[in-house]
Amino acid sequence: PRLPLYDAACQVAQEVAEKIQERNRYQRNGESSAKLNVIIRSSLQNLSEKIDQLRDLLLRAVSTHQITQLEGDRRQNLVDDLLTRQKQLQASYKNEGPEPDVIRSSLMTGGVKRGVTNPWLLEESEETRGLGFGDLRQQQRRIIEEQDAGLDALSSIISRQKQMGQEIGNELDEQN
DSSP: OHHHHHHHHHHHHHHHHHHHHHHHHHHHTTOOOHHHHHHHHHHHHHHHHHHHHHHHHHHHHHHTTSSOHHHHHHHHHHHHHHHHHHHHHHHHHHSOSSHHHHHHHHHHTTOTTTOOOOGGGSOOOTTTTTOOHHHHHHHHHHHHHHHHHHHHHHHHHHHHHHHHHHHHHHHHHHHO
């Protein structure tokens, strides 16, 4: 039940982020955002409950040795990432109005006065434009799989070179 719960928590976090953006857009246009605030608050509570459930499942799995310590650490990192995301969303929820966007962009550019261009604020690439959260995640997994395949090939090449070096060393010892 852990994986569907984790996916559901990620989905809730994504929906909260979208609702916060929608609320901020309404506020900039002078429209009422009270209904969205209620939805965001309840979704944040739902996210908190899902994270608590994930933490409990992880603690149970590690304490009963259902998973290895390495897998437990990996899952703990995922839960920690969700916790960080939740804290960011809560902070974003509490900061109402357009000010957070200005503050965020000034932080990302290294301050308003400096005028340093930030690569994070540049246009989205053609590869990712128009993709949803699930599509981006799938693309990221595909890229990681390609990198893993490349690392496996590199590992076999290095192993072969090590073996050749050892054989050359043995041959030199024999010749000497």
